[in-house]
Amino acid sequence: MKLYSYWRSTTSYRVRIALNLKGLSYETSPVNLVAGEQRAPDYAALNPGKGVPTLVLGDGTVLTQSLAIIEYLDATVPEPPLLPTDPLMRARVQAAVQTIAMDIHPVNNLKVMTYLKAHMGLTADGQLDWFRHWMTEGFAAYQAMLPKGTAFSFGETPDLADICLVAQLYNAHRWGVDMSPFPRLLEIEECALSVAAFNDARPQNQPDAA
Template sequence: MKLYSFFNSSASYRVRIALALKGIDYQTVGVNIRIGQQNAQAYRRMNPTGLVPTLVTDDGEALGQSLAIIDWLDRHFPQSRLLPDSDPARSRILEIVYAIACDIHPVNNLRVLRYLSEELNISDEAKKRWYAHWIQQGLTAVEQLLQESQSESYCVGNTPTLADCCLIPQWANALRMECDLSAYPRCKAVYDACTQLPAFIAAAPENQQDKLSA
């Protein structure tokens, strides 16, 4: 399999965590979204959205959208299941996943931040306030969801799930953007625990092959 990825993309980071947790071998192809490589015609033929990541399976099927990719991996490689079949754990996990992937990430990703700067002429200071506002709104909800799930080392239960695959990249981005994260102790506990695990270390942005060329 090939994963078309950008080292600092949180959506790519999610998929790398899932692949590592399942012990799946794959080849990484770097797509530098900072210089627009995702807009190349060949890449757009694989992924019409022009986003990362894209997973190309051994059968040649190209899949975009991180959650769709992880769902495919979970069904085809059922070891270390990331989304259980049964409730209440399944619903709890998806609630956290969607709070991050649908409510926080879309308004704070690179193309949105660039539009604020390049098209709307928003200052860097105002853009930083935008980012911090949506982090505060989103993580306040996630923190409450973790309290309801009685999280400890992981978002739900005693092993990493799809929720952890989503939370760790989002938290890492918030740290990089220097957001105040002091109000979210349960989120921090999950981040601190997960980032000690070999799979999460292997998937981290600083450990990716394409980091040096970005």
């Protein structure tokens, strides 16, 4: 398999963690988002969304969108499971996942920030305020969803919620979000990063890390 990825992309980070947890080997093909390589015609033909990640399977099948890729991996390589089989627990985990992937991430990605800067006149300080506000809002909601007394978000083993959380926390630290209201999230992050599959997927451990 080949994973088209950018080292700082949180969505790429998610897929790297999932691949590692499943014990799947893959080749990384860097796509420099800052340099605009995602808009190159050859890559845009592969991923019409002009983003990362893109996973190309051994038979040449192309998958895009991180959650779709991860759910495919979970369906085809069931162990270890990344989503609960119990319908109620599955819904709770998915709600936490969507808080990160649908509430926080879409308004904090490079496309949005580039547009706000270029067309809405957002200053550098304004961009930071924007980042921090939406992450703080989302983290408060996420933390309130969690049960007590578990090592990870919903149990003793990591799942899709933890994958999304750890990737988003990378951005939170990068952009100086005040994490003092979220001790539970930092505990989960510490636990997750002690797992090789998470640690190996960290942005700074990627071949294209600057």
